[in-house]
Amino acid sequence: MITSNNLDGDPHPFETAIIEPQKKIEPLLTPIIRFLPESDELLSSWLFRLAWMNAEKIHTFRKRCWNKTGSPWSRNINLPVDIEFFQNIANLSRTSCERLYPHTLLGLEGILFDKVKKSGKVDGILASRHYAYGNNRAHHSLQYCSECIQEQTPVHFKRTSMITYLVGCPKHRSVYRDTCYQCGHPVKIHLSDSGQKYIPRINPVSFCHYCGSLWGQAPKQELPELSDEFWSLQGKIQETLHTNWLQISDGEQLYALSFFNGLRHIIRYIMNNTYTASLREVIAKELGILPLGFVQNGYQGGMDSLSIGDRITIMQYVSWLLSEWPSRFNWALKKSGISYSYLCTYRDAHPYWLAKEIWQTKDVKHTTISRDEYQAAGQYLQQRGLDPNRFAINKLLGRWYTKND
DSSP: OOOSOOTTSOOOTTTTOOBOOOSOOOTTOOOSSOOOOOTTBOHHHHHHHHHHHTTOOHHHHGGGTOOSSSOGGGSOTTSOOOHHHHHHHHHHTTOOHHHHGGGSGGGGBTTTBSOOOTTSOOTTBOOOGGGOOSOGGGOOOOOBOHHHHHHOSSOOOBGGGGBTTOOEETTTTEEOBSBOTTTOOBOOGGGTTTTOSSBOSSOTTSBOTTTOOBGGGSOOOOOTTSOHHHHHHHHHHHHHHHHSEEEEETTEEEEHHHHHHHHHHHHHHHHOSSTTHHHHHHHHHHHTSOOOOOOOSSSOOGGGGSOHHHHHHHHHHHHHHHTTTTHHHHHHHHHHTOOHHHHTOSSSOOOHHHHHHHGGGSOOTTOOBOHHHHHHHHHHHHHTTOOOOHHHHHHHHTOSOOOBO
16 A cells, blocks of 8 residues: 655655545445446546445445446446346436446447457457456556547546557557556556545546556656658548548558458458568568567457557557558568468458458459358448449459358
8 A cells, every 4th residue: 555655756646635435335326427428438537436436445336326236347347237227327317327338448330340259258359357367467458649638627538548540649659557656556546545544535547546646747758760651541540440431542542440450461461470560570670670479468369458558559550551452461462471361370361442452362263152152242332422232242242253151
């Protein structure tokens, strides 16, 4: 437990605490102070601020909406699969589940990811601790831009703070942090008053639970080696989460889910240390960096389990490949000498915009496509005012024959 000043010499958030926690809390009672989340604020960030505004510790406040054994904080509450828990949260603020839904990660279903897996894992969302192995201290599931936090009133975490592919703030051109800039501990806002006698004197999501350092006081992290292409892609990804569309090249606009599905395949190519490692080597040479492999935290969780440093490097590779699409991608495939069979070793289908470039490495005009690919191609044509008939879709996909399964 920290009781001294933090490393900047500022008072620790608990040193001048002025409110004592209530002794007894009746479950499922409506709090005295109620307010709605900020724009695009994470459900957990809002819930912890709601507890603080009602002079209750986070783990005590949970009794208002959680009447089961265990604790909801041991799971990712931003993916509220427990309907009763989510409904109780809505009742607390006297609002509806529909009003709170956009503040959950489930609100990105059909945009960033297809669906939540049985394991609870979601593609494109930083891995939460309940399915991470090993030392929990090394796990990172929240990230922040100190300059954005300085501009916020009140301080809060947005849904973008948990998006795997967002590694920097395009507005301030500052890469994100996923640890405290003073003590190095991961950002864990649900522990902000853990082990403390008093309620913190300041917003519980605004400081490090371990040393008390304020997120907004972290120095800006500028990396001069990050290109305009890198920051352009970061801005596009952020915008796509709101508009559901991304401009991949002149005259070619992709539906968000199709883009992110393709992005995951490209990231797999880059991270693979066997079949497609040569692609990473080709891109690294163009970027002037070492083609290092990526060490995952104890399990095969992909990019979602990596810390910010590795994810920045991966997005450097990705931004180079996607720039001047598809010419750089096609050149890199040819240069690396990767065969078609290695690119298609993954079970899930490639989206059409990526598949049609990969198909150029092999004559595959007599193959079938999935229903999702067929529908995505039809939506692409409709958006441009074209008739999405079978002939037009065949031509777009580069197939002589298609079968809608």
